[in-house]
Amino acid sequence: MRAFAINKICxxxxxxxxxxxxxxxxxxxxxxxxxxxxSHLSPSEARRLIADSGLTVSGFCNCGLYALKGKDGRRAAIDEAKRNIEYAAELGASSIVTVVGGLLPASKSLDEARDFAFDCLAETLEFARTTPVTLALEALHPMYTPDWSVVTSLATANDWCDRLGAGIGLAVDSYHTWWDPSVYAEIEKAGKKGRIATYHISDWLVPTNHILLDRGMPGEGIIDLAEFDTKVQSAGYDGPIEVEIFSERLWKLDPDQFLADLMKRCQSTYSG
Amino acid sequence: MRAFAINKICxxxxxxxxxxxxxxxxxxxxxxxxxxxxSHLSPSEARRLIADSGLTVSGFCNCGLYALKGKDGRRAAIDEAKRNIEYAAELGASSIVTVVGGLLPASKSLDEARDFAFDCLAETLEFARTTPVTLALEALHPMYTPDWSVVTSLATANDWCDRLGAGIGLAVDSYHTWWDPSVYAEIEKAGKKGRIATYHISDWLVPTNHILLDRGMPGEGIIDLAEFDTKVQSAGYDGPIEVEIFSERLWKLDPDQFLADLMKRCQSTYSG
Incomplete structure (x- = not known):
């Protein structure tokens, strides 16, 4: 049986x-x-609550978004990243989702945004290496380039990891990467480097009614999640499958009924 | 002075x-x-109306979408493509925008969809070669993969053109490709092969409120359209810049006021 985890955003x-x-x-x-x-709890309090409920800490969100407040906000963004990494470490999370940010305010330069993000990430990584927490670099779907991430493919994420060295791996997310002709080759490459730090799943709905808040449960959409999972498993990933769904629609449901439906869908999708 | 064209969808x-x-x-x-x-006019009637107004035929939309009605709809889709290519030829269009289609109905297989689209495209191309019309293969943004196009980058489009040979080129569209780290290298490659058949522009709005119908005029969004244009020009493209904007918002405006604003924006963006 596979283990399933819930990203709190669900x-x-x-x-x-x-x-x-x-x-x-x-x-x-x-x-x-x-x-x-x-943040209203100390890491040890939060850690105890999770343990007392019988759950494990499957990960932590997040750090990055370096461009959000511009070049002048660089120090604050990196300090926030360090704070979150420290919290993740004390909580017992083995990795922290890392989303590098989009364009700088009032700039249209992707080159500038990429260089800025890479540079901030490298500085964050130096700190992360002093902790047991791996940075799980997440490639987002290209439609989030302006706001959230100039890293939009596993190819770029793998390349950045190659350049940055130890302490950084990947957050592989089906929703962000399924469309990419090179996704399976890049998952395989990441696997060979022992680099898949965490694994998020959700489904792509047709139609998608909102660019951010209309994702689906497994089986609701058109991603071949079973095939995707085969590739992730073949690459050696044996951690939990973390469900991360942003959805105005699902947020309105009764949580217990939602989770029961979700578990059924997870078990039927990932039975292979 | 650059020449600007209007895609009728505007x-x-x-x-x-x-x-x-x-x-x-x-x-x-x-x-x-x-x-x-x-379609209510013969090609020669439409051609005369355009000429009488002092305009040129900057292109024709479209052919492809092979998967829309499934494998059984293949013959009908290709016949429709041929009909549209024939119309384009008689209208005097030098190229026809070609969008290859997304997933097959009730299938989640991208491999199957890609093979099917490629195969239908090859058959369409055989017919197109008997006419003066070039197929302008358009890579769409990855968010349109399920519905409209499994070709989501100029790298893939260039690769398909390499495999297919004469009679097919590219429709380069800023909206669909701006985010891609390889876009400028692929534009350069396409230029070397004399392959840029048509060039569409529109801008990416932040926020984007609808996945299909919320595009912007030049300068309304965050794409560095001037830089993009430099690359297209350097690649040897010297045809018109065709504005293609799907926008519920702009469709509501007075057409003359919209076009006046658009022309001003085009001239200021593409003055370099």
């Missing part, structure tokens, strides 16, 4: 405490909180 | 006859109609 409107209870009741194995979910 | 709610009048009044050089815009 249960956006629940408190952290409610979310771990619901996740445990739903039969999931782990939970990945965001910093804002747990 | 003026969706106008008849073809109204659209050519407005486009000519707006100082544009050419117009690219869709088959449905002109």
């Amino acid at each position: 249960l956006k409107d629940l408190s952290f405490e409610q979310a771990i209870d619901a996740t445990a009741r739903g039969g999931f194995h782990g939970i990945t909180p965001w910093y804002d979910d747990v | 003026l969706k709610d106008l008849s073809f006859e109204q659209a050519i009048d407005a486009t000519a009044r707006g100082g544009f050089h050419g117009i690219t109609p869709w088959y449905d815009d002109v």
Whole structure:
């Protein structure tokens, strides 16, 4: 049996405490909180709550978004990344999702944005190496380039990891990368380097009614998630399958019913 | 001075006859109609109307979308492509925009979809070669993979052109390809092969409120259209710059005011 984890964003409107209870009741194995979910608790308090519920810490969200406040915001962005990495370490997360950010404010230069993000990431990595936490660099779908990430393919993410060395790996996400003709070759490459730090899944709906907030549960959309999973497994990844769904539609459902449906879908999709 | 053309979709709610009048009044050089815009006219009638207004035929839309009605719809899709190519030829269009289609109905296999599209395209090309019309293969943004195109980068489009030989080139579109780290290298490659058949522009809005119908005029969004244009020009393309904007917002404007604003934006963006 595969282990499934819940990214807290799936249960956006629940408190952290409610979310771990619901996740445990739903039969999931782990939970990945965001910093804002747990910032009212010390890492050791949050860690104890998760352990007491019988869950594991499947990851932590997030660090990066370096461009958001411009070049002058670089120091603050890196300091925030360090704070979150430190929290993740004390929480016992083995990796932290790292999303590098999009264009700089009032700039249209992708080259500038890429150089800035890479540079900030390298500095963040120096700090992360002093902790047990791996940076899980996430390639986002190209439609998020302006706002969230100039890294839009596993090829680029692998290349950045090659250039940066130890302490950084990948967050492989089906939603962001399924369309890419090179995705399976890049998953294989990442596997050979022992680099797949975490693995997110959600499905692409047709139609997609919102660019960010209309993702689907496994089987609701058109991604061949079973085939995708075969490639991730073949690459040697044996950690949990983390469900990360941004969805206005699903957030409105009763959490227990949502999680029950989700678990059924996970088991049927990932039975192979 | 660069020449600007209007893709008829910019003026969706106008008849073809109204659209050519407005486009000519707006100082544009050419117009690219869709088959449905002109199907009430013979190609020679449509051709005369365009010439009488002082415009040129900047292109024709479109052929492809082979997967839309499934494998059983293959013959009908190719026959429709041939009909549109024939119309384009008699209209005097030098190229026809070619969008290869997405996933087959009830299938999640990208490999199957890619093979099917390539095969249909090859058959279409055999026919196109008997006409003066070049197939302008358009790579669409990856977010359109399921519905419209499994070709999502100029790298793939160039590769398909390499494999298919004479009679096929590229429709380069800023909106679909700007995010791609390899876009400028691929434009250069296409230029060396004399392969850029047509050139579409529109801008990426932040936020983008609809996946298909929320594109922007030059300068409204975050694409560095001037830099993009430099690369297209350096690659040897010297045809018109065709504005192709799908936008619920802009379709509501007064057409003459919209075109006046658009022309101003085109001249200021592409003055270099």
